[in-house]
Amino acid sequence: MNSATPEACADALEAFIRANFQVRDDDPSFGRDVNLWEEGYVDSTGVVEVIAFLEETYHVTISEEMLFSPDFTSINGMSKMVARFNAA
Numbered sequence: 478m479n480s481a482t483p484e485a486c487a488d489a490l491e492a493f494i495r496a497n498f499q500v501r502d503d504d505p506s507f508g509r510d511v512n513l514w515e516e517g518y519v520d521s522t523g524v525v526e527v528i529a530f531l532e533e534t535y536h537v538t539i540s541e542e543m544l545f546s547p548d549f550t551s552i553n554g555m556s557k558m559v560a561r562f563n564a565a
Contacts, residue, residue, distance in 0.1 A: 481535060481563065486556035493530050494552065498523055509552040531555065537562045 481489075487509055494500060498518055500507050506516065513519040519527060528539045537559055539549075548554030 481560060483553070483556040483560040486535065486559050487552050489534065490527075490530070490552050490556060494518065494527070497526060509556075510554075511552075512550045513552070514550055527555075531559055535559050535563060 491509060494513070495502070495507075500518060507518065511518070513527075514524070528544070531537060532539060543549055543558055543562075546554075546558065548558050
């Protein structure tokens with residue numbers, strides 16, 4: 478899966494986060510635009526898991542610039558970044 482649309486990436490990333498960080502399907506606060514770090518869905522160790530998932534799945538390298546981008550806080554933001562990276 479070398480390239481993906483933002484929607485396909487968001488689907489895969491959401492499934493990964495729900496499975497690996499025990500986010501319930503009926504959690505009313507969870508969504509694709511929620512700040513995963515500030516809301517406590519993903520902790521500092523989990524960030525490493527998310528990076529590894531994105532890098533392995535989409536063959537991208539998450540740079541320090543990308544990691545500290547405001548987009549790298551939500552599923553939709555990360556998905557758009559990965560799609561832009563793959564389009565380049």
